[in-house]
Amino acid sequence: MAHPQTTFRGTDFHGKSMLSVRRSTIAKKTLHTQLNQLRSTGRYDCFKLKWHPIYDPSNVSRDMWPVTPHLFWDSDIGKWVEAACYFLQSEHYDEEIDKAVQELVDMIRSAQGEDGYLNLHYTVVEPEKRWSNLRDMHELYNAGHLIEAALAHRDYYKNDLLLDVMVKYVSLIRKVFGLGEDQLHGYPGHPEIELALFRLYSATGSQDAYDLARYFLEERGNPKGQNGKHYWEWEAEERGDIPQKRPNWYPEVGSLWYNQAHQPILEQQSVEGHSVRCMYLLVAVADMIRLEGDTLKAEAWMTAVTLQWNNMVDKKMYLTGGIGAIKQWEGFGIDYFLPQGTDEGGCYAETCASIGVMMLAERLLQIDLQNPDRRYADVMELCLYNNVMTAMSLDGNAFTYVNQLASSDKNPSGRSEWFEVSCCPPNLARLFGSLGGYLWDYGSNNNGETFINVHLYTTAKLTFDNSVDGKPVKLEQRSNWPWEADVAFTLSAATKTTIRLRLPAWSENQYTLTPAADDTSVSNNGYLTLSSAYLAANPFFSLRIGGFAPRYIAPHPYTNQHTLTLARGPIVYCAEDVDNPWETNHFRDVAVAASSPVAEEARVDEQSGEEYVALKTKCWPRSLVGDYWNGRRTEGAEPGTTRTRTRDDQKELLGDDAKELVLVPYYFRANRPGKGQMRVGLLKA
Amino acid sequence: MAHPQTTFRGTDFHGKSMLSVRRSTIAKKTLHTQLNQLRSTGRYDCFKLKWHPIYDPSNVSRDMWPVTPHLFWDSDIGKWVEAACYFLQSEHYDEEIDKAVQELVDMIRSAQGEDGYLNLHYTVVEPEKRWSNLRDMHELYNAGHLIEAALAHRDYYKNDLLLDVMVKYVSLIRKVFGLGEDQLHGYPGHPEIELALFRLYSATGSQDAYDLARYFLEERGNPKGQNGKHYWEWEAEERGDIPQKRPNWYPEVGSLWYNQAHQPILEQQSVEGHSVRCMYLLVAVADMIRLEGDTLKAEAWMTAVTLQWNNMVDKKMYLTGGIGAIKQWEGFGIDYFLPQGTDEGGCYAETCASIGVMMLAERLLQIDLQNPDRRYADVMELCLYNNVMTAMSLDGNAFTYVNQLASSDKNPSGRSEWFEVSCCPPNLARLFGSLGGYLWDYGSNNNGETFINVHLYTTAKLTFDNSVDGKPVKLEQRSNWPWEADVAFTLSAATKTTIRLRLPAWSENQYTLTPAADDTSVSNNGYLTLSSAYLAANPFFSLRIGGFAPRYIAPHPYTNQHTLTLARGPIVYCAEDVDNPWETNHFRDVAVAASSPVAEEARVDEQSGEEYVALKTKCWPRSLVGDYWNGRRTEGAEPGTTRTRTRDDQKELLGDDAKELVLVPYYFRANRPGKGQMRVGLLKA
Structure with missing residues (x-):
């Protein structure tokens, strides 16, 4: 199965x-x-x-x-x-x-x-x-x-x-x-x-x-x-x-x-409580839906799991794919309650929970193999390269349990060798051990033709037999993902084969297929379908995914965050003090502007040999001055006039003292010596 | 005493x-x-x-x-x-x-x-x-x-x-x-x-x-x-x-x-836990400091109570004078955790707690009568006219226990006739019964001269005897406070008398004294001192407090609020659906701009006869569009360039669909029929 x-x-x-x-x-x-x-x-x-x-x-x-x-x-x-x-x-x-x-x-x-x-x-x-x-x-x-x-x-x-x-x-x-x-x-x-x-x-x-x-x-x-x-x-x-x-x-x-026992599962409309328990439960629900097949009962369960998935992804997920804002119950807060760290009111984002999200996304993708939805695969990839990948040091010897988006004096950014409750480290190991199972789905249609849905890009080779005629199918992909947007494919199949390729939402459906095709189409759910005719003519083809340039992402306005985060492809970035040694307050008062240019820098980490892309942009340290106790007079308008008094917020943010800010992938944090100061979401100037 | x-x-x-x-x-x-x-x-x-x-x-x-x-x-x-x-x-x-x-x-x-x-x-x-x-x-x-x-x-x-x-x-x-x-x-x-x-x-x-x-x-x-x-x-x-x-x-x-028993009081450096308990405890500490007099022991307790006062006022107090963000323990959250309502993560602001703040502020003012600090009196007034006054309906028959700054579907703005735990209603009654005791302090100096510190303005008459010579002193103030900034005083005293008049922080020390005086001074702590010579010559005088025009106030940036609130004199304003019937989402998506003109409108409430000043300004409803799940691409800069993509946040906020927004005093909320939709802090456009 x-x-x-x-x-x-x-x-x-x-x-x-x-x-x-x-x-x-x-x-x-x-x-x-x-x-x-x-x-x-x-x-x-x-x-x-x-x-x-x-x-x-x-x-x-x-x-x-x-x-x-x-x-x-x-x-x-x-x-x-x-x-x-x-x-x-x-x-x-x-x-x-x-x-x-x-x-x-x-x-x-x-x-x-x-x-x-x-x-x-x-x-x-x-x-x-x-x-x-x-x-x-x-x-x-x-x-x-x-x-x-x-x-x-x-x-x-x-x-x-x-x-x-x-x-x-x-x-x-x-x-x-x-x-x-x-x-x-x-x-x-x-x-x-x-x-x-x-x-x-x-x-x-x-x-x-x-x-x-x-x-x-x-x-x-x-x-x-x-x-x-x-x-x-x-x-x-x-x-x-x-x-x-x-x-x-x-x-x-x-x-x-x-x-997750306050109501029968079928009546639960939101994700609540301990986030790992919630994910494991929903994975089982998704399994049951697939195993039950196309029944009325499965439909009711699908409605329930969809409501919960939507609640989680739309209202209770961090930009890094982390879930769970609350430490006390290792789980979900109310809708849109997504503080970045302890000193803002929480952030748990347990490693196991995001592994659970990946399991759930993968199971949900399998329910309708003929119509894969990138909403699931995008989240799966987001979790993998960010909240999950950050949970292990590059040397493989230290782990995280909690993955906050911002450090604080109480909870600096760092990893541990083991935990008394040590669910996360072996969970990471078994996920990476079975990771090939997350890259793609495949099978045979009713008419005996082969299909392959490619969800994740990397360098890997898939081999299986068509379940109807037993003929072998091979698909190879080669790429320097997640750093480069080009993926080269080689298909070897003796039966008619259709391939669906995920275009991540951030690509805005921009792509270049080489050789070009007349009859390709992008589904509503974000997969580019390559027809068996095209593939028969072009067993070697390559895809370049659009939208790979650095982009700013922001959490939902109801989170009250007012922050910008840099992302590039599937990678979410953070600032660390090791690259920005002037920082002393966990980047809590550092603002960036979406209009600033962003430069890329290919780097190789000396110690681990990790190759990655760092980003550089301008930032403005905010200086907090004056007496805030009773609310600050920002501007005061006389009745009926537009006379504006002088204190100007923007000046605080955008003074002439712009500095360079270096950002590194969130997964890469805490791999070099430093003070453990780190932040993903920076003030929006 | x-x-x-x-x-x-x-x-x-x-x-x-x-x-x-x-x-x-x-x-x-x-x-x-x-x-x-x-x-x-x-x-x-x-x-x-x-x-x-x-x-x-x-x-x-x-x-x-x-x-x-x-x-x-x-x-x-x-x-x-x-x-x-x-x-x-x-x-x-x-x-x-x-x-x-x-x-x-x-x-x-x-x-x-x-x-x-x-x-x-x-x-x-x-x-x-x-x-x-x-x-x-x-x-x-x-x-x-x-x-x-x-x-x-x-x-x-x-x-x-x-x-x-x-x-x-x-x-x-x-x-x-x-x-x-x-x-x-x-x-x-x-x-x-x-x-x-x-x-x-x-x-x-x-x-x-x-x-x-x-x-x-x-x-x-x-x-x-x-x-x-x-x-x-x-x-x-x-x-x-x-x-x-x-x-x-x-x-x-x-x-x-x-x-408040996790440490000895002398070691506690922040306000924690149940807010009413905390206030009542600190009131007793302040009493003891005053009663102990100028001892080393009193100094240590003063240090402790000052640390806690500062923590509370600077980091844990709402713009309305409310304290306590957390419902579960009816008390304080972490520093700067001040969400406006239930759907943002909390807001309790119990009536009794702000009464406790008033008691504490009044006790602290008495510790150094020769050098009153407006920081205490400003907070006392803030609480009185906002978080405390809102706790009773104008007809005197209904009360609040919790005073959120924003309503939600779960907790609409409203009042109740009684509570099972009914501490707040009789607490209001005893506060207003003894309210005269909060207006001013007075006494005699070592040299037998009289002094009066005026903390709150209203229409009232103070009568007492000089404790040295037994001669009667009378001070009358007349004003239409908090709606008008002029206060007329009449002093009748047979001994030399000094008067100190509070200039609220929002006045920015602007005032007009009539008749003018050459020898007046404003202390570092915000009191205007009228000398006995001036008062002997001018038993009738009047003070006009500056800065009375509507002003915008904002919570500390670390609250992550990014809101503006209108205030006028000591009165903090809110928007209610009864004046803005188009509102359907508790003003969660309504933005105001500090640059907009604000108009005043004197009103008389038909039912209660309450006279008050309403404010009017422009607002922009925010429309949330698009898919937020994985962070929204706000703008994306190509590496090394400043090319800006098209999606523009400000457009969402400041479209051409500006509306008029009517605001009423926060204390006045929920006195008229309505849907219970209300908000104090509005999005900052």
């Missing part, structure tokens, strides 16, 4: 590109760094089910209650195994990684209970409390990641050593949860198992997996699901909790929206 | 002014309306200590836990009695009010326990739990308001019927709390008793009252105050609560800043 974690195998990153460099770094460095972290923290051996000092309940900090530090360890192992298996079957085979995966799988196998149960915490620490806190304790979330690991493992090792374990566990879960009288009518606080179950169904045809995932989605948010009560309120009462006893991330009593 | 609640008796509002009209409304309408509310809700009879259905613990809603609906009833009675006594001794004697006060006092007297204890909840509902939750349960807060009521009662009735009760209660509290080994080292979650105790000390010389208040201030925020723990954490453990069990307004575990 068409999950990118499976289809990526058809893609070969056969030449140097920004993406292949990053993949290589992860394979050679990051997987090992992370393996060392797994070993040194105790995660690696955790499935031996021995006691570890960190399990001591007194380690539950008051701020993390009831979540214990090791509660995500199952998933950390799962994600790393998944990532490792993706890289093992690529050009990056590595013996140490191979051995570690096999040893981990042995340990996981040995940890499964006779009844199929498999969870570190509820086996070693609180064996009597299984399934007692679905809302907070990540039991089903961990199962989901282990299922995904098992699928990746089977694909590479061609055995069921891990998959058998997970199938047995799914059987048990299927028995425990459901609408039956003796079943619990619950669902996970942190979605993940739903999308894993749909992948399991797609890989094995397991109806149990499909039915269980669908049940989780359909039951979620039922206000009277268990004994006339919301399941989580019922289970909290069963535990003896009162509503006022709540984890730190529930700002108020009954914050069911934190977990 | 110099508490305004005492000194107001020297002031007579002897002619028509905006303030006297409001006082009259409160005396004739509001006190009766509120008395009816007290009666119909059960508050009036509560000190009979009979059971009322509302006391049923099942009435504690999950969102208000642990605060029961009747927990403030003691204070509601207290504040109303206090307000009533202020008005009884003015020109507004009222027999029904008089009888009610006497009956209430009888009931309060009968409710006191033999040991002096006096609290509704812990006598009737949970008698065994006295002093078990100082943090949340308002036990000492209620005592504070009853002390203030007792002082007002004694001043009018010239008996100690209520004061005796409170003195006895204070004795008990003094025994329970303190640093002694067998005492509780606690202090109230909601400050109020501290300032009441300082008033009690000033009125009666009770050292117990003074010491208790000082203890409460000095002990507050001690991290190891009780058994090595923070008192509230200790008491929570004593109750068997865990940190994660917390009231709805504590966003995270251990939010001690909500109650």
